[in-house]
Amino acid sequence: MKPASPIAAALLAACAASSHAALQEDFRCLSSSGPKPISLEFRQVVDTNVEWSGGYVLYKGSKKAIPIVVASSRTTDRPEGRPWAFEDRWVEVFEGRINGVYTVRRQGANITDFTYTSAKDGRVFSFSQDIAHTGAQSCNW
Incomplete structure (x- = not known):
């Protein structure tokens, strides 16, 4: 098992400060396609008691996590009898x-689309879930 990153430790410590915190943590392993695929771990921490969420992205081969914060979240579809669909934008x-x-x-537990848009040059990178590299606690690169 990988040790917790300093960012994850700080996020968890901040959330743990509130008694009875309802912490939820989720991570996903994602990879782009093409001749030079990019792989990353997308991790979020949510405290439902205070309606707070934060997270980080860790690229394959890097030891430094990059913090991300929610810029917006919206419901995109409310199909009857199925989980609602959402779009979240993380800075x-x-x-x-x-x-x-x-x-x-x-939608539900599934990521249906995941993109990264570079602020520097506007390039867009598309990713898909990489189930083959998903471990119990982190991505197995």
Whole structure:
């Protein structure tokens, strides 16, 4: 098992400060396609008692997590008899600057679309869930 990153430890410590915190943690392993695939671990922590969420992205081969914060969240579909669909936009903050935005579309437990848009040049990278590399506690790169 990997040790917790300093960012995850700080997020959990901040949330644990409130008694009876309802913490939920989720991570997903994602990879892009193409000749030079990019792989990343997307992790979020939610405290439902205070309606707070935060997280980080950890790229394959990197030991440094990049903090992300929720910029917006909206319901995109409310199908009868099925889980609602949502779109979340997460801002990537690296070395004090906003480097880009992760757009996550999800329905129930499934991520239906995941993109990263670079703030520097506007390039868009598309990712898919990488179930083959999903471990019990983290991505197995």
